[in-house]
Amino acid sequence: MTQSHVAGGRLAAPAAPVVPAVRKTRSVLVYLAFAWLIAMIGMALFANLLPLAPYATAVGTPHQGPRWGSLDLVMGTDYLGRSILSRAVHGARVSLVVGAVAGLVGFVAGGFLGMLSGYLGKRVDAVMRLLSDAMLAFPPLILLLALSSILTPSVRTLLVGLTLLVLPTFLRLARANTLAWSSREFVLAARNMGAGHRRILMKEILPNVLPSLGAYLPIVMAALIVAEGSLSFLGLGIPPPTPSWGGMINDGKDAIEDSPHMVLMPALVIFLTVFSLNLAGDHLRRRFDRTLHD
Secondary structure, eight states: OOGGGEETTEEOOOOOOOOOOOOOOOOHHHHHHHHHHHHHHHHHHTGGGSSOOOTTSBOSOTTOOOOSSOGGGSSOBOTTSBBHHHHHHHHHHHHHHHHHHHHHHHHHHHHHHHHHHHHHOHHHHHHHHHHHHHHHHSOHHHHHHHHHHHSOOSHHHHHHHHHHHHHHHHHHHHHHHHHHHHTSHHHHHHHHTTOOHHHIIIIIIHHHHHHHHHHHHHHHHHHHHHHHHHHHHTTOSSOTTSOOHHHHHHHHGGGTTTOTHHHHHHHHHHHHHHHHHHHHHHHHHHHHOGGGTO
16 A cells, blocks of 8 residues: 555545536627527617618708718618618518517427327317318418418518417427427426426426527528518518518519619528527527437
């Protein structure tokens, strides 16, 4: 026995091994994505307080390219001489509100129905699966075009159509997660102790299903923004003069050869927003989705 193991005639406790802390690497793109989303939400909320001209007022000559001399002309002007920057900021209200509200309604309703389907099973599960399969089998663009042609194009019409699109997606995701968590030991223990269905769903299953659904929400919002832009580009979205990103692209498509900035600027805003939402969704899923860690 060596001296390192003997101290004053007694055995000394062996030294604990030093394990270096694992340093998690964070992508700079994730920080930039969250910064862009915060900036877009802030500008949409306080658009009326920003030093920008009204979105319906001409600030220069039509088809004027981007210029650095004035804030209103940073992105140029459209075919009526209106500021593209001002219209993009006010258009963020429509795109972000439609994407957020439709996504949240689908998140709540689809998550609730999916949890019931996965937990109760049998006839309830068969009906929910049939409903979701039927809705997913219907072409999304055809559904949106049909609703926009039958109903008056408005924010409410867009919300109804887009909510119907994302509802089966959240339903299936919630159902799959509920099936996985319903067979865990703590759920079986709660059931054996006499807990009711409501308590098991709310206290045991919901806290584990919610992170997966919440992490998927930004990705769904990104798809909804693209869908809203597609409808507005086809002339079936928000009616003018209210600006929307897809409507701005539609306004500039005829002059894309002479004034490409009229299409490029709103398309760039859509790209950066959708790209940031996808990065945020992937980051939240890696961090909070317990199915990836268990």
